[in-house]
Amino acid sequence: MQETKRQKQIGQLVQQELSGIFQRMGFNVIEGGMISVAAVKMTPDLLEAKVYLSMFQIKAPAEMLERIKERMGEIKKSLGMGLGKQLRRIPELSFFLDxxxxxxxxxxxLFKKIKEDDANIKEGKK
Known part of the structure; x- marks a missing residue:
């Protein structure tokens, strides 16, 4: 089922707010890597948000995801303060690795390997 315009709008709003929260909490640049909010998908009733996190050069992404989930209360409180005037209810957050x-x-x-293989085949035939 395709997302409605309202779901997309609220998803983008939550994504922007979470990005700011992650910056303030120090999650955006951590342990020599970066974490960003790649996407937020809202349920049709707007009560649940699936948050997809992109982790670049993070050695243990699963552990980092657990550390983020441990601070869920703090994240949701900050989200409520930021979006309280725009949403009646703050959605429940579920974090996933993107x-x-x-x-x-x-x-x-794979494309590099294919090019190298093609080059090797052409050199072998000549």
């Missing part, structure tokens, strides 16, 4: 960057890097490696 593996889009990993997928992109794997695809780039």
């Amino acid at each position: 593996d889009t960057l990993d997928y992109v890097f794997k695809m780039e490696e």
Whole structure:
């Protein structure tokens, strides 16, 4: 089912606010890596938000995700203060790892390997 315009608007609003919260909490640049809020998907009733986090050069993404979940109360309180005037109810947050960057890097490696293999085949035939 496709997201409605309202779901997208609220998702973007939550994403922007969470990005600011992560910066204030020091999660955006941590342990030599970066964490960013890649996307927020809202349920049709706007009471739940799936937050996808992109982690770049973080050694243990699963552990970092757990550290973020441990501070859920603080994050939700800050979100309520930031969005309280725009939303009746602050959505329940669920955090997930966004593996889009990993997928992109794997695809780039595969394309590089294919090019190298093609070059080796052409050199072998000549």
